[in-house]
Amino acid sequence: MQKLAIHGGKPCRDTTMDPWPKWPVWGKEEEMALIEVLNSGVWSYNGPKETEFNRLFAEFTGTKYSICTVNGTVTMQLALEAMGIGVGDEVIVPGITWQATAATVIDVNATPVLVDVLEDTWCIDPAEIEKAISPKTKAIIPVHLYGAFADMDAIMEIAAKHNLYVIEDCAHKHGGEWKGKKAGSIGDVGSFSFQLSKHLTAGEGGSMTTDDSDLAERLDALRNCGRRPEGDSLIGADKGIGDYGDDGNFIQSGNLRITEFQAAILVEGLKRLPVQNATRDANGDYLNGLLKEIPGVVPLKRDPRETKKAYFNYAFRYDKNKFKGLPIKKFRSALEAELGIVVDACYEPLNNCPLYVPHTKPARHKLNETYWAAIDPKRFKLPVCERIFEEESVCLHHKILMGTQSDMDLIAGAIWKIYGRTEELMTQS
Ligand SMILES: *Cc1c(COP(=O)(O)O)cnc(C)c1O
Secondary structure (H helix, E strand, O other), X not given: OOOOHHHOOOOOOOOOOOOOOOOOOOOHHHHHHHHHHHHHOOOEOOOHHHHHHHHHHHHHHOOOEEEEEOOOOHHHHHHHHHOOOOOOOEEEEEOOOOOHHHHHHHHOOOEEEEEOEOOOOOOEOHHHHHHHOOOOEEEEOOEOOOOOOOOHHHHHHHHHHHOOEEEEEOOOOOOOEEOOEEOOOOOOEEEEEOOOOOOOOOOOOEEEEEOOHHHHHHHHHHOXXXXXXXXXXXXXXXXXXXXXXXXXXXXXXXXXXXXXXXXXXXXXXXXXXXXXXXXXHXXXXXXXXXXHOOOOEEEOOOOOOOOEOOOOOEEEEEOHHHHOOOOHHHHXXXXXXXXXXXXXXXXXXXHHOOOOOHHHOHHHXXXXXXXXXXXXXXXXXXXXXXXXXXXXXXXXXXXXXHOOHHHHHHHHHHHHHHHHOHHHHHHOO
């Protein structure tokens, strides 16, 4: 049998000869669109590309409104602001997610309440949401993490019962569907990121989707210095609704607009997305089947209510007991060497995440002693999050799902190879 790549053997994939599919994906279409914007001189401010993308993305997500802003962090901050959430309010957030999901809550002076996740999907646990609800709770931000979907049936039921807003963090779910409804169309607002790693990207960017014309009007204003929607900036909105009065600015805000260059790339990327998602779905499904055969390897649960899959990373669970006690870090390094691609753990739980440290910014966040204590991440107990991060999570970039079925065979083969040689890994450094 072949020596392990980490010990100098031949890797399962020699990526110098045979690289993985590249990400991002672009072509002549993007090139032409960028040149078109350049030559038009209209580089920003509710331009034709942004307006077109807003219309297309609303259509794609099955929502009435889609509003672009600078990234998938500001999207959540503006959603909270549009909902009037701030001082004295609590927002429930899962313990495993990118730090932005919780940090934006602090940025509007509200308190993030971190709750544990389900071990089979790594998404927020509805039973833990129920336990965390207090009279101060105003919203829930479920995250559709990696390849999984938060249980939106249970979450919407809890939200209705307690009169809470729901912001779906869809940074990993462009195009995913729950019982035929697109991610971002189930809660009150969908928050999307178009950062480079995401599966619809313009390098940076974000979008907020909603069916609520009142929220849409405020979201549009919040990303545009507080101006009321102008011209075509908010397609389909009833202008002048709500009780803000009819003229002038009606809400304080700053400039959080995207450029036409980003919008141009997004318009083209959105055309590619359905086929890319379908490829990732087919490969992911096939790979899940292969991994189920391997002892100690469990793919994330695919909920039957998830009618259309959208993968960000490809993630699975590892059980070292089936690998003769091989620590997960050694497993990931060995797999990384075999595949020639980064093999990561999941996001670090937010109660111990080096990028989620609100106490480093007292001038901004120390509103008073009570608040200062309430936003201490360490006060939350997240045993499932911690176990997943420390002992179980294995994550690969979604580009591995963009190739062929034989690529999937190769990934499974690499894990089998490690499975057969755990003793070597235990004894050699
Ligand atoms: C990427 C990401 C964000 C933030 O998006 P940016 O565009 O990078 O600001 C928020 N939530 C999750 C789950 C993400 O993965």
